[in-house]
Amino acid sequence: MTDCLRYAPMIGAREGELAPDEARALAAHLAGCPACRAREAAVRETDGLVAEALLARASRRDFGPFVDGVMDRIAARRARSPLDRMLRWVGGHRRSAGLAAAVPVLAALALVVYVRTDRPARELALFELDTVGNVSIVLRTEDGPLVLLGDGEPEDS
Amino acid sequence: MHAIERMARHLLPAAAALLLLAAPALASAEIPVRVRVLEGSKKGPPRLDPRLEDLRRQLSPLAYVRWEERSERKLAMSQGKTEWIQLPNGDQVGLTLLEVHPDAVTVEVAISSQNTQSRLAVDRGQRIVHQVAREKDGAALFLSVNAWP
Amino acid sequence: MEADDLALVSRATAGDDEAFRALVVRYQRKVYAVALGIVKDPDLAWDVAQEAFVRVHGHLAEFKGESAFSTWVFRIATHLAIDAVRRERTSRKDDVDELRDEDLSGAGEGILATPLGNDPQANLLRRELLGKIQEALDTLPEKHRTILVLREVEGLSYEDLAERLGIHKGTVMSRLFHARKKMQAALREYAEIAPGTGGDAAEGEE
Numbered sequence: 001m002t003d004c005l006r007y008a009p010m011i012g013a014r015e016g017e018l019a020p021d022e023a024r025a026l027a028a029h030l031a032g033c034p035a036c037r038a039r040e041a042a043v044r045e046t047d048g049l050v051a052e053a054l055l056a057r058a059s060r061r062d063f064g065p066f067v068d069g070v071m072d073r074i075a076a077r078r079a080r081s082p083l084d085r086m087l088r089w090v091g092g093h094r095r096s097a098g099l100a101a102a103v104p105v106l107a108a109l110a111l112v113v114y115v116r117t118d119r120p121a122r123e124l125a126l127f128e129l130d131t132v133g134n135v136s137i138v139l140r141t142e143d144g145p146l147v148l149l150g151d152g153e154p155e156d157s
Numbered sequence: 158m159h160a161i162e163r164m165a166r167h168l169l170p171a172a173a174a175l176l177l178l179a180a181p182a183l184a185s186a187e188i189p190v191r192v193r194v195l196e197g198s199k200k201g202p203p204r205l206d207p208r209l210e211d212l213r214r215q216l217s218p219l220a221y222v223r224w225e226e227r228s229e230r231k232l233a234m235s236q237g238k239t240e241w242i243q244l245p246n247g248d249q250v251g252l253t254l255l256e257v258h259p260d261a262v263t264v265e266v267a268i269s270s271q272n273t274q275s276r277l278a279v280d281r282g283q284r285i286v287h288q289v290a291r292e293k294d295g296a297a298l299f300l301s302v303n304a305w306p
Numbered sequence: 307m308e309a310d311d312l313a314l315v316s317r318a319t320a321g322d323d324e325a326f327r328a329l330v331v332r333y334q335r336k337v338y339a340v341a342l343g344i345v346k347d348p349d350l351a352w353d354v355a356q357e358a359f360v361r362v363h364g365h366l367a368e369f370k371g372e373s374a375f376s377t378w379v380f381r382i383a384t385h386l387a388i389d390a391v392r393r394e395r396t397s398r399k400d401d402v403d404e405l406r407d408e409d410l411s412g413a414g415e416g417i418l419a420t421p422l423g424n425d426p427q428a429n430l431l432r433r434e435l436l437g438k439i440q441e442a443l444d445t446l447p448e449k450h451r452t453i454l455v456l457r458e459v460e461g462l463s464y465e466d467l468a469e470r471l472g473i474h475k476g477t478v479m480s481r482l483f484h485a486r487k488k489m490q491a492a493l494r495e496y497a498e499i500a501p502g503t504g505g506d507a508a509e510g511e512e
Contacts, residue, residue, distance in 0.1 A: 005405050009479035012486070017464045035410070042490055050443060050489075051458040053436040054339040061338070061348070067330045070359045071323065077360065111361060111389070113381050114472040115218050137365060137382075140472060143215040144283030147266075147275055148368060149291055199367075220370045292367060 003029055004036055011036060012043045115139040115146075187233040188257060191306035192242055194228045194289075197221030198296040212301060215286055221297065231306075239267075242300065250289050250300055262304045281305050315375045319366045326366075330359050333376055336459065337383050343455030344387035346444050354390055358383035380460050384452070384470060391448045401447055403477045409487065442492035450485035457482060 007029045010018060018026065030036050136150030195209060203222040205213055208229070216224060227245050232252075234240060239253045248270045256263035260281040267274045268289050277285050281304065290298035311332075317325035337358060342351035361382050362375070369378055443451055456462050456470060467478045 004410050005407065008410060009405060009476075009483040012482065013479075014463065043486060046439075046486070046489065046493070048458065049436070049439045050343070050454055051339075053439040053443070054343050054455065054459055055335070056433075056436055057342060057348075057440070058335040058339040063331075063334055063338075066334050066338075066352075066356065067327050070330050070356050070363075071327065073356060073360045074363050077364070111382060111385050113385050114469055115381075136361065139218055141215050141218075143212075144279050144285055145277050145287075146215055146218065147277070147285070147287040148365060149271060149273070149288045150364065218370060220368055297368075 011040045112138045115141050187235045190232045190234045191303040192230045193301045195299045196225050196227050198223045200295050311375050340459050341383050341387045344452050345390050354386045403481050405480045445492045446488050453481050454485040
């Protein structure tokens, strides 16, 4: 059983994702393990279906208004103060009660994004982050956080 | 008398040392913090100020090609006390150590003109790089904060 | 498409709104699909997708051109979506990433009632199947939904997944294993219950 614990997660790897000796060891294991061969068959059977299902729904939706909505939001941000902007965005859209809580959070919260910085990824240390005001994006790197202010519209450019 | 004096001289430092060890070391301790004001610019030949070499990797996702150190301060910060850093554009940034742990600190970075307060926890060995002025004429100001440099 | 993007991004950074609009239109559906997979609700996914483009626009000037525009949009959309979901859910203690012996049970059964292929009713069946896939996906906890969606819709490699989510490559692999296993279990449930997915549904199962 311990062999399967090691090899089962490797099933579904694409070309180049496993080191050559890992790939060889996996192939050898599969040759002798019907359970893992079944797992591999299951992965192949369902490969791509999640993408297909989601993209099919995206295709069915009318995206005509999407880009206009994006440009409207950008224009609104340029025009107003941060607090004002957040309040108007909340008020200007009808939402179900469940979503209403999420809306101001999306607009006002600094977004934390992991960014690899030129080295094989090691686990990025968890750190606490809390911002109020004009911070828009925090890039989490191995060396520590890189915080960018909101509204990157350059002045006098 | 002489012998006792000599004995006292040995004992007192030891006693003092013991007191220091026994004291709640962290709360009142001062942490060395290195603060630098950086200017990142899109103009001019690509160059990283040699004093900023330790930040090269952390700055790599950004589009600014030229980085210069505008000022540096070495502070001894204690928990709860705000230090003010002057920026070349006349603005000020308030730095406060909110929490101190053996290998990590939580720092608040507050920019006066931006009405911004960021509270960030970093491990020993990590640095905070925080934009403190928006881009103007292709250049932006950042602050780097390094505890136990 | 990459080279095309770079030209558009330069123009957009210089303030050319038409160039930016072209970039939005190019990626809008795929970004929406990723967001939808993670947040489940179509209206919220729409918001997340729009907000992602807005954020990128606000930082176009700051990000180095080497990372593709699309990478930034997907990165930001991913984290907005995860944030939006985490506000609502309570984390479950039993949701560990590592693999244990009990996780290996239950292999060796076919999942899909009907082999995908040359069936005269292919369209209808496929649409039903995709509906089942969606339902099954929606039953997964956020972190499993997310990694599956990023792997399949955005097509991220193990290395890119590790970066995107801030985890080790080993964790990527075991988390994907858990995600797929849960998907398969959910699909089996639906295949058993649903009558119309093919005559072999009940038999092909156990």
